[in-house]
Amino acid sequence: MASESVTLADVAAQAGVSKMTVSKVINRKPGLKDSTRERVMEVVEQLGYTVHASARALAGGRTETLGVLVPSLYSQYLSEIIRGVDRTALKAGMELLISTTRRSSGPRNTGRLAQGLVDGLLIVLPDPLALDESTLRSLPLPVVIIAPNTEEADDLPMFPTVDADHYTGARLAMDHLLSLGHRRIGLISRSGRMSHSLKRVSGYREGLLTAGIPLDPELEVEGDFTQKAGFDAARTLLNLRVPPTAIFAVNDVSAFGAIEAIKDHGLRVPEDISVIGFDDIPQASQVYPPLxxxxQPLLEMGAAGTRLLLALIQGVEAVTDRLIVPTELIVRSSTGPLAARPINPGTPPM
Amino acid sequence: MASESVTLADVAAQAGVSKMTVSKVINRKPGLKDSTRERVMEVVEQLGYTVHASARALAGGRTETLGVLVPSLYSQYLSEIIRGVDRTALKAGMELLISTTRRSSGPRNTGRLAQGLVDGLLIVLPDPLALDESTLRSLPLPVVIIAPNTEEADDLPMFPTVDADHYTGARLAMDHLLSLGHRRIGLISRSGRMSHSLKRVSGYREGLLTAGIPLDPELEVEGDFTQKAGFDAARTLLNLRVPPTAIFAVNDVSAFGAIEAIKDHGLRVPEDISVIGFDDIPQASQVYPPLxxxxQPLLEMGAAGTRLLLALIQGVEAVTDRLIVPTELIVRSSTGPLAARPINPGTPPM
DNA sequence: CTGAAAGCGCTTACAG
DNA sequence: CTGAAAGCGCTTACAG
Known part of the structure; x- marks a missing residue:
């Protein structure tokens, strides 16, 4: 299978020029006769020559490649960010190499990425400090961190970060529900101290308070970002003596579970209960009813982080070290105006 | 940020030995005094030295890294295969570098992976020939293809392939439904000529025929693997004059859509209608009712492909070039025995 | 407009 | 048990 590799020297010999000249042609450098350029290109085609990336990296430093480090490939959330990175990298003529941080891998679990294979590194960190700080500190290349899900983002002063505006997003969700007339609004949150989730919970509470509605601890149920937990949490909410007329789930997947539970309870979305999620993962528009x-502008976050990194690589001073990308309300069919009639016959209208 | 890179030479100088000796320590080669080994390791720790992957690749050939080439990172299907690859690679002490085939990227869109960065390449090809054949042929390294979704797998004689047993899987699904007493079984297929889907359709038809049940074209509705299409297809099936009592969707996502449609129609799963999917993506166990x-043993496929590749790299002759991994019936809660009473009051029991 | 030389950081035979 | 030399395939100054 392994057809022998063709090298720069082979092309040079075949074309009757020096290796340098071939190198210049390959790298589109100026200062060559067009005829020379063409002749070399012909040989390149004919021999099927491709640069040996490692050799180039060793010699020149430039790899024309960006690295992306993710905890896993296991969520659409991450995939979407990577898509944003991919697009922007592509436009800039950079290839992409992706690696996962693995529990038991070699030293400084950044895989091969920090070892001279790429010009810069994008670290996507949805979990609190998946990499330890000393690992981060010793990275010998430009780095940008996307979605640093930690309260202590200030602990990472050495790198620029990109994140979404979770708090304002939650306020947007609450304003939407409030404007539809809902007053009794349930929350499906997430256990633990993920800062994303905490900020969204703040948005929920302050949205309520700002509207003059007192908080009711009964209405806040913990989930864990899974559909199952969303289902269970919604069921708890539905069994309240006075159930909510709307539910804010701090992520879409929980919202899917909530919708299942509501239907299962014999009620309809949004006629009887409205449900709003957070994230806008691709599936959100495909479920029934559309959510x-x-x-959360995942694509834009990937793109913004990439642009930042590209600037760093070129030695340009970053405009900002803490980039916050705005979130946006997407109205589909799972929310509607507060129904005139009470949900449980016998319960007085609120 | 870029703390200057520490090289082999730095370690050698600091430890008072030759570069060769340091190299031997790093690569765990025999023939060194333990005391030397220890002294070098200390300096390595102290200086935070890591090998420069490119330099090693250039000099030695060995990169201790496997490449995975995927069309995108955008499906759980692919992620799951990669997880299998990741695990097996990890056990073998190999790092993983992942890249996507991008429409407008450089020559031979295998990204940087074919350019001396890895010892072997795993290509995951769920779409028919995403890479053209000449690209494949000119790959200068060991290659294994996973899930070659094409009728013309024989067009890829140069590489070993790994795939799941789609036909038998579909037969398993039909046998399950048939054994529950269902006779009128709807199919949600996929448009186009994806061989995965075609094999599953064959399993559906031959399952029916083998049980002595004639085919009814009305019962076969086309989807496109999305939840929305599954929803629509199921609705079509439900509106038939004699609707099916069970539905076989050729992928899980379509099945999710079908379940939504059934509930939406005021019927219950599985009491009124049974639904069976295909793939067993992680979500299948999280929806309600569990599917x-x-x-499809995605993890095992990734693992098997990796083992094959590892063997190829070591120059071991592959045991087989066409590895078919068995599929398995997972019974959860979306299927049940044929109900005694008819679905539509007024329709005579079958 | 083109080329000969040096060197990137490592490993592989080969000596001692 | 340890080391000096050559070379992997490229690019970067520097000449001409």
Whole structure:
């Protein structure tokens, strides 16, 4: 299978020029006769020559490649960010190499990425400090961190970060529900101290308070970002003596579970209960009913982080070290105006 | 940020030995005094030295890294295969570098992977020939293809392939439904000529025929693997004069859509209608009701492909060039025995 | 407009 | 048990 590799020297010999000249042609450098350029290109085609990336990296430093480090490939959330990175990298003529941080891998679990294979590194960190700080500090190349899901983002002063505006997004969700007339609004949150989730919970509470509605601890149920937990949490909410007329789930997947639970309970979405999610993962528009949610601009976050990194690589001073990308309300069909009639016959209208 | 890179030479100088000796320590080669080994390791730790992957690749050939080439990172299907690859690679002490085939990227769109960065390449090809044949032929390194979704797998005689047993899986699904007493079984297929889907359709038809049940074209509705299409297809099936009592969707996502449609129609799963999917994506166990489905052993496929590749790299002759991994019936809660009473009051029991 | 030389950081035979 | 030399395939100054 392994057809022998063709090298620069082979092309040079075949074309009757020096290796340098071939190198210049390959790298589109100026200062060559067009005829020379053409002749070399012909030989390149004919021999099927491709640069040996490692050799180029060793010699020149430039790899024309960006690295992306993710905890896993296991969520659409991450895939979407990577898509944004991919597009922007592509436009800039950079290839992409992706690697996952693995529990038991070699030293400084950044895989091969920090070892001279790429010009810069994008680290996507949805979990609190998946990499330890000393690992981060010793990275010998430009780095940008996307979605640093940690309260202590200030602990990472050495790198620029990109994140979405979770708090404002949650306020957007609450304003939407409030404007539809809902006053009794349930929350499906996430256990633990993920800062994303905490900020969204703050948005929920302050949205309520700002509207003059007192908080009711009964209405806040913990989930864990899974559909199952969303289902269970919604069921708890539905069994309240006075159930909510709307539910804000801090992520879409929980919202899917909530919708299942509501239907299962014999009620309809949004006629009887409205549901709003957060994230706007691709599936959000494909479920039934299509989910109203807060779009977390994953694609843009990937793109913005990439642009930042590209600037760093070129030695340009970053405009900002803490980039916050705005979130957006996406109204679909899972939310609607507060129904005139009470949900449980016998319960007085609120 | 870029703390200057520490090289082999730095370590050698600091430890008072030759570069060769340091190299031997790093690569765990025999023939060194333990005391030397220890002294070098200390300096390595102290200086935070890591090998420059490119330099090693250039000099030695060995990169201790496997490449995975995927069309995108955008499906759980692919992620799951990669997980299998990741695990097996990890056990073998190999790092993983992932890249996507991008429409407008450089020559021979295998990204940087074919350019001396890895010892071997795993290509995951769920779409028919995403890479053209000449690209494939000129790959100068060991290659294994996973899930070659094409009728013309024989067009790729140069590489070993790994795939799941789609036909038998579909037969398993039909046998399950048939054994529950269902006779009128709807199919949600996929348009186009994807061989995965075609094999599953064959399993559906031959399952029916083998049970002595004639085919009814009305019962076969085309989807496109999305939840929305599954929803629509199921609705079509439900509106038939004599609707099916069970539905086989050729992928899980379509099955999710079908379940939505059934609930939306005021019927229950599985009491009124049974639904079985195909793939067993992680979500299948998280939806409500948990989905009965055919498990496509994605993880095992990734692992098997990796083992094959590892063997190729070591120059071992592959045991087989066409590895077919068995599928498995996973019974959960979306299927049940044929109900005694008819679905539509007024329709005579079958 | 083109080329000969040096060197990137490592490993592989080969000596001692 | 340890080391000096050559070379992997490229690019970067520097000449001409």
């Amino acid at each position: 109203t949610t807060i779009r | 009965t489905t055919i498990r």
